[in-house]
Amino acid sequence: MVLDPFTLLVLTSAMAAASAMYLAAEWSSVRERSLLLWSGGFAIISVGCVLALLRSRGYVLFGIWFPNGLLISAHWLFLAGVASCTRTRLSRAWWLVVVVWLAMLFLPDRPWWSKAMMGTQSPLIAVISLRAGLLLRPQGGTLSVGAAQLRFVLLAHGLFYLAKAGSVVAPDAFINLNNFRGEVIVVSLVEGVMAIMLLAMSMTGTERHRREERIAEIAARDPLTALDNRRALYLRAPELLAKASPASPGALLLIDIDHFKQVNDLHGHDAGDRLLMTLSDLIRIVLPHGALAARLGGDEFVILLRNVSGPAAQALGQGLRESFAQQARTMFETPEPVSLSIGATLFEQPDKELSHWLKRADQALYASKRKGRDRMELVRAVPVMTP
């Protein structure tokens, strides 16, 4: 089978156009900027291939270096898309690529200059692709499958172009960009077709996974306070509860605002909302690393602490109570003081479920309300009985 450059260019152009439309269709429904940038990159590759095809058939619309240089702009858009996807700010120095590309248009249009063109274009594409691949490194967690695939394709593509830059030393028979002849050109076109397909697929996968993550995050969050909601607490608590042992107990604090209704009734629902947000901010401030905090609903919040002693849990609760009461005093005037009642329990049995500890903390909360509010009642852990 003869893979002539003309056929390969037709294939590349068709694949790039299809990828551009595929990503544009995805963008039109979800409006993610990176999809639009990537779609633009593929559209540019398609246009560049068509121009090169026309030129090879004698329709000279632009200088030979123009369609070749378009490949640099396309990769530049791929990098911009990855930066947008990973929320990274690119250095302004990347605009220099555009300057180099424009300068390349002034290269003389003669066969020998194929090498000069390749010697400039290939390292630029390599650097842009490698940078885009490296931007997708895992930060703190693991990469999604789509992002890991995109990273792999971009790095492999960048390394290919690095090797291609080295081909500048190959004899003229291997490279002739001027009329798309030579082994290097054929191999590049084959690699290009493969890269287009894999890039388009992994780009779509990366964005879809990111969207799913965002939706899951929204579903787990209380919209007013941005703390975890009840559902998220029930999902995340088991891991923390399972770590509890007599040597390393945990604590559950059930927090309820006293006389919250008065704030709503006298100062309006918005004022009540502001107070709930103030409490959630104070909770975030005192929350130790590895602990969980959630709003169960209404004016009821939960803090789950791990590896904590009774006195330490007491101290955290008292601190929270004092700072909240002080803030509430300065925010609103109410007939009864707006404060916090806290019911807490220590836990050291890893096999008990969250609802079990919530029930115990609720009894403690009830006791603290009954004893006059603005206090914390702590139930000690029940020692594990061995027969």
Ligand SMILES: Nc1nc2c(ncn2[C@@H]2O[C@H](COP(=O)(O)OP(=O)(O)OP(=O)(O)O)[C@@H](O)[C@H]2O)c(=O)[nH]1
């Ligand atoms: N502003 C606001 N109010 C809410 C929200 N969710 C529930 N509430 C109100 O919170 C109040 C909760 O009432 P309670 O906890 O029973 O009343 P309380 O005055 O705090 O009574 P004690 O807890 O016994 O001191 C009710 O008035 C609800 O309407 C919310 O998201 N925003």
